[in-house]
Amino acid sequence: MTEQVAKTYFSKELLSWYRLQKRDLPWRKNRDPYRIWVSEIMLQQTRVDTVIPYYHTFMSKFPTVRSLAEAPEEEVLKCWEGLGYYSRARNLQAGARMVVEKYDGIIPDDKMAVSGLKGVGPYTSGAIMSIAFNRPEPAVDGNVMRVLSRYFCLEEDIAKPATRVGIEKLAVTLIPEGAAGDFNQALMELGALVCTPKSPSCLPCPVMEHCEARHTGRELELPIKTKAKAPRKEFRSAVIVLGKGENEGKILVRQRPATGLLAQMWELPHLQVPDDKSQWFSDSALKEQGELAEMLSHMVEGDTGLLIRPRNWLMDADHIFSHIVWKMRVYVTDLGEESVEDIRKLAAVSSEDLPMLAAESNEEYEVREVANTNSDVLTYRWISKEDMEQLPFPNLFLKILQYYWN
Missing domain, CATH: 1.10.340.30 (Hypothetical protein; domain 2)
Known part of the structure; x- marks a missing residue:
């Protein structure tokens, strides 16, 4: 033919x-x-x-x-x-x-x-x-x-x-x-x-x-395609921070920067763990879990001025991007007793006002916009379960929050 x-x-x-x-x-x-x-x-x-x-x-x-x-x-x-x-x-x-x-x-x-x-x-x-x-x-x-x-x-x-x-x-x-x-x-x-x-x-x-x-019996062989490079693993840990006072029943979330991966989406506060600390994600690494929790506490305090206290592990979750796999460990935390005075001050601020206040004040007790290591701006705020209907979350954090609230 x-x-x-x-x-x-x-x-x-x-x-x-x-x-x-x-x-x-x-x-x-x-x-x-x-x-x-x-x-x-x-x-x-x-x-x-x-x-x-x-x-x-x-x-x-x-x-x-x-x-x-x-x-x-x-x-x-x-x-x-x-x-x-x-x-x-x-x-x-x-x-x-x-x-x-x-x-x-x-x-x-x-x-x-x-x-x-x-x-x-x-x-x-x-x-x-x-x-x-x-x-x-x-x-x-x-x-x-x-x-x-x-x-x-x-x-x-x-x-x-x-x-x-x-x-x-x-x-x-x-x-x-x-x-x-x-x-x-x-x-x-x-x-x-x-x-x-x-x-x-x-x-x-x-x-x-x-x-x-x-x-020719080659229907399973064709097409020929070079295998893509396997996505690299990134170990990350996130916290669900439970509010107090006027923010009782709410949790703390933040908005990603205006550019880059998942730009302007909302997420749980989290950090990337150095590759040489990946053993912290082992179930048997009890001591290291404490070190990881300490890192998370320092991150939240540095970003928001709030002192958090880890309560319990919630879940592990993975998410595959085209070039990265996030291996996420999630903890539930609350606000430590040491931050009672800060909580009283924060309670007078509605969660909807927080992004605006970020630009207006640098007081330590406020949840404010902060600069990360790449000089990108992060915005923190308290949200309820109902607020999720208005804010866009990436799949990974959407699933974590749905698991927590359900």
């Missing part, structure tokens, strides 16, 4: 299969470029089943580009809470603001303009242009590279940028005239449902008959 015959067969059979078997997904209700844009950003590194409820919530809260552009960032992050990879939400909102400023709130039918939006890379621009505007642009993600590598028996390493470029050029030649949107979605659908990474379902595959990997 010639290459052109194989291409024609692939495109025809795949498109027919998709139009009969495609899933009923909320972003497929119409071809609104904004809805497609939001869905594609949410779907990056995230399963469809996970995305669907978030998508419904997000679209109900921010139904238009302009509504997203004008929303407070904290509100957008809260709506994204639990979905992870929060830079996606920030970039999406930044892109929406660009659309409002440059294009009067209308996403343009122009590849260069769409590609210039914050957070929009080659795949996302291809998806928007093809699905929303039916332009014959490739939308090549991991699913697509896997499908085409197997069908055409491509042996190039898909982790290399040059391989992606080559597959994009190949994908363009496969797009049937007038059916770019459906075809690109069909490719993604096949990779997600049938031509899966570890256990491809070859028998129900609509293009199995001419799949080169299947013919």
Whole structure:
């Protein structure tokens, strides 16, 4: 079979299969470029089943580009809470603001303009242009590279940028005239449902008959991909500080700096333990647990002026980022008797006022904004369980707080 015959067969059979078997997904209700844009950003590194409820919530809260552009960032992050990879939400909102400023709130039918939006890379621009505007642009993600590598028996390493470029050029030649949107979605659908990474379902595959990997018994071997470097471990310890007086029933949290990992998200006070002290996280390291608790006490006192007293270990928790694994040990603490006078003074301050007071006073007893070692600003405040409904927390701290309060 010639290459052109194989291409024609692939495109025809795949498109027919998709139009009969495609899933009923909320972003497929119409071809609104904004809805497609939001869905594609949410779907990056995230399963469809996970995305669907978030998508419904997000679209109900921010139904238009302009509504997203004008929303407070904290509100957008809260709506994204639990979905992870929060830079996606920030970039999406930044892109929406660009659309409002440059294009009067209308996403343009122009590849260069769409590609210039914050957070929009080659795949996302291809998806928007093809699905929303039916332009014959490739939308090549991991699913697509896997499908085409197997069908055409491509042996190039898909982790290399040059391989992606080559597959994009190949994908363009496969797009049937007038059916770019459906075809690109069909490719993604096949990779997600049938031509899966570890256990491809070859028998129900609509293009199995001419799949080169299947013919040569290499469907489990392809695609070839260099393994990514394993994420490094970071040992951290956090405290749940219980309030007193007017802050009875509340706990102390802080907001991360405006830049960097998890920017502007809220979290429990915590610190990174030096790598040479990782043995402190052993269950048998009783003496070291005391040293770790002392470090935490010094951190909170230095940041806020409050003296804390460890009460008990609560839990250990792990969180995997793309390049880091946080190994977190969590303790419950209260305010020591030595800080009674400080507590009385602090009790006169409402938790909502604390970030404002931080800029107005340097009195030792106040929970205030403090500079960390990177000169980034941290904001501390007391919150109740109900306040969690307003503040965005990363998944790790969200799970810890839910475990504590439930």
